[in-house]
Amino acid sequence: MVGSVRSSRRWTSWLVSPASAAVAMSVAGWLLHATTSWLAAMGWLGAAPLLLTAMLFALGYFILNTVQITVIPHLKKNEPVRLSSLMGNFSWVGITYAASSLIAGLLYLTFKNVGLGVLVAGVPIIVMLLSMLHIYFRKRELDDASNRVRVEAAEREAEQAARHVRELQASEQRFHSAFFNASIGMALLSTGGRVLQVNPALCTLVGQDESSITGRQFTEIVYPEDAPRLAQRLLPSEQGDAERSVEVRCVHPSGREVWMSIHTGFFEDGSVSEPCLILQAQDITARRQAEAQLQHIAYHDSLTGLVNRARFRECLARAIERARGKSGRAFAVMYLDFDRFKLINDTQGHSVGDKFLIAATQRIMQQVRPHDVVGRLGGDEFAILIENIDGDATAIAMADRLQTSLCQPYIVDGVEVNSSASIGITLSDEGYQTPDEVLRDADIAMYRAKSNGRAQHAMFDTALRAQVSDQVRLEFDLRTAIDTEQ
Numbered sequence: 001m002v003g004s005v006r007s008s009r010r011w012t013s014w015l016v017s018p019a020s021a022a023v024a025m026s027v028a029g030w031l032l033h034a035t036t037s038w039l040a041a042m043g044w045l046g047a048a049p050l051l052l053t054a055m056l057f058a059l060g061y062f063i064l065n066t067v068q069i070t071v072i073p074h075l076k077k078n079e080p081v082r083l084s085s086l087m088g089n090f091s092w093v094g095i096t097y098a099a100s101s102l103i104a105g106l107l108y109l110t111f112k113n114v115g116l117g118v119l120v121a122g123v124p125i126i127v128m129l130l131s132m133l134h135i136y137f138r139k140r141e142l143d144d145a146s147n148r149v150r151v152e153a154a155e156r157e158a159e160q161a162a163r164h165v166r167e168l169q170a171s172e173q174r175f176h177s178a179f180f181n182a183s184i185g186m187a188l189l190s191t192g193g194r195v196l197q198v199n200p201a202l203c204t205l206v207g208q209d210e211s212s213i214t215g216r217q218f219t220e221i222v223y224p225e226d227a228p229r230l231a232q233r234l235l236p237s238e239q240g241d242a243e244r245s246v247e248v249r250c251v252h253p254s255g256r257e258v259w260m261s262i263h264t265g266f267f268e269d270g271s272v273s274e275p276c277l278i279l280q281a282q283d284i285t286a287r288r289q290a291e292a293q294l295q296h297i298a299y300h301d302s303l304t305g306l307v308n309r310a311r312f313r314e315c316l317a318r319a320i321e322r323a324r325g326k327s328g329r330a331f332a333v334m335y336l337d338f339d340r341f342k343l344i345n346d347t348q349g350h351s352v353g354d355k356f357l358i359a360a361t362q363r364i365m366q367q368v369r370p371h372d373v374v375g376r377l378g379g380d381e382f383a384i385l386i387e388n389i390d391g392d393a394t395a396i397a398m399a400d401r402l403q404t405s406l407c408q409p410y411i412v413d414g415v416e417v418n419s420s421a422s423i424g425i426t427l428s429d430e431g432y433q434t435p436d437e438v439l440r441d442a443d444i445a446m447y448r449a450k451s452n453g454r455a456q457h458a459m460f461d462t463a464l465r466a467q468v469s470d471q472v473r474l475e476f477d478l479r480t481a482i483d484t485e486q
Contacts, residue, residue, distance in 0.1 A: 020068035028061035051105040058101030062094040096136075100129055164215065185260070185281035188267060193217050193234040196276065205260065205283055207252045218279065222260075223249040234264060234277065247284065259288040301376040303354055304361040312375030312383055316435040319387055323428040332395040334384040335424040335442035336364075336402070339454040341380040344417055355412045356419070363408075367401045383439065392427060392459060399423045399457040407455060420455035422446055430460070444468050 004017040035053055039045040103125055179186055185202030187195055198213050206213065206221055218234065219227040226248040233246040244265075250258040260281045267278040299311035307315070322329045338360065345353040357380065364374055364382065373385040386395055403421060410417040424445030432438045445460035447468075452458060480486075 017069055021065050024061050024065035024068060027064060028057045031060070032057040047109050050109070051102060054101040054105040055098045058097045059094055062097040066094075096129065096132065103129070161215070165211075185283075187213075187218065187279040187281070189218055189234065189264075189277040189279055191275050191277060193219060193231060193277075202281055205258065205281060206250045207254060207258075221251060223251060225249075230262065233262065234279075247288075257285070258283065259285045304358060304376050306361060306382070307373060307375040309375065309377045312373065312377065312385070313435040313439075315373045315375075315385055316438055319385060320428070320432055320435065320438070322387070329387060330389050330391075331385060331387040331428045332389055332392070333426055333438050333442045334386065334395060334399060334402075334457075335426075335439070335446040336382040336384070336421045337446050337450070338380040338406075339420045339422055339450070341419060344419065348412070348415065348417065352412050352415065352417065356410055356417055359410050359412065360406060360419075360421075363405045364402065367398060367405055377439075383442065389427075392425070395425045395427070396457070396459075399425060403455060403457065422449040422454050423457035424449055424460060425457060426460040430462075441465060 001014060001018040004014045008014070008017075032053065035057070036045055036050065039049055039053070179197075180199050182199055182201055185205045186199045187202055188197040189195055195214050195216055195218050198210055200210075203210055203213065208221075213221065219231050222230055230246055230248050233244045245261065245263045247259060247261050250260055252258045261284045263280045263282075264277050267276040299307055299314075301308050316333065319329075319331045323331055341353065341356075344356055357376075361374075361376075361382075364384070368374055368384060369386070371387070375383050375385075377383050384398075386398065389395065402423065406419070406421045410419070424442045424447070426438060426441040426445055430437075430441065432441075441460045444464055445458045448460075448464055449456040449458040458464075
């Protein structure tokens with residue numbers, strides 16, 4: 001009851017808390033006596049079982065009492081009751097209950113053997129526990145006072161926000177009807193980018209009502225990636241540089257991507273007491289989607305959806321630059337060519353060949369890392385760019401996984417199709433300068449893998465390049481000798 005009076009101002013709490021404690025004490029005490037009587041009857045009531053039983057039912061009393069005094073307020077507020085949260089908030093008290101029961105048991109056992117003098121030794125311990133409880137409840141009182149201060153501050157902030165909204169509503173009378181009836185989105189912003197007023201067209205464009213937009217920074221309405229670029233446009237250094245435009249994406253509640261073309265300029269009106277910006281927003285989503293589709297067509301393979309040769313060369317060029325930089329990010333390129341693919345096309349038809357390539361692409365994507373670049377260079381030739389590697393072990397391990405997966409039979413239109421892949425690998429250690437050099441050496445290594453029996457992988461080295469050059473030179477010399485009858 002003393003604890004209730006100290007922690008609450010409601011008389012109902014002064015009655016409910018002691019009553020719930022009495023119920024919890026009665027239930028826990030009855031169960032404790034019943035258990036100890038049973039243990040005594042069984043001959044098991046030694047010192048250790050007595051102490052453990054006392055601690056167990058002390059925790060039971062704590063849990064029962066805590067649930068009683070905390071569930072009722074939650075039910076009154078129609079809030080869900082989470083026992084884990086309740087135990088987390090009051091676990092410190094539970095530990096105190098268990099420790100108190102342990103000390104009480106020890107005092108009891110010692111009293112039985114020693115006598116009344118043990119209570120003199122136990123007084124300091126009891127005083128220490130009471131002091132700890134006093135400190136705990138004092139801390140709770142301070143926390144409650146701090147919470148009340150925060151609530152009052154939040155209420156003041158809410159009142160200030162409401163007053164600010166009323167001021168904005170009053171200022172709407174200074175705008176002419178064209179602002180609200182315009183077919184394009186318009187907004188009046190402070191020079192710091194805060195939204196003062198918006199028209200219905202802009203609300204429709206961004207999928208939010210006026211109250212959700214007004215008072216916020218306009219940069220909060222766009223994608224976080226586009227916000228810095230928009231903020232740079234919305235904060236001109238001087239009035240002569242205020243009229244700007246930028247294209248950004250809108251955070252639409254439906255989840256779809258909405259592109260806006262934003263134009264800003266200073267708003268000049270004698271009725272406005274401080275400088276403002278007028279913002280116009282046009283929906284350019286259809287244009288952006290068309291551009292993205294054209295971009296995808298230009299840089300991706302229409303059959304597999306992988307990047308094409310041109311796009312792969314761009315990614316490879318950037319990897320070469322990064323490898324030459326201070327970070328020295330090493331990379332590897334794998335050149336894949338499917339064995340017997342021409343036979344599949346000739347015997348099963350190009351339709352089956354295309355479906356085979358699609359299925360093979362899916363298997364390749366399952367074996368590479370998320371940030372690796374996979375491209376189709378043409379026909380049945382594929383390339384994989386692997387960055388951030390420590391050596392050839394990563395590329396070789398991936399090549400083994402790819403060959404194991406690609407050698408498995410394919411079922412295409414109900415027909416079993418078998419194939420494998422020959423893989424050539426080259427590393428950035430060769431000091432490449434251009435993407436063509438990398439692809440050339442990876443291609444050379446791939447042909448070495450084919451000559452080794454197919455379904456193999458081969459690493460490129462400078463000796464292999466010299467060998468290929470000698471073979472090309474020998475072929476040229478033989479053709480010349482035949483033509484000149486030498």
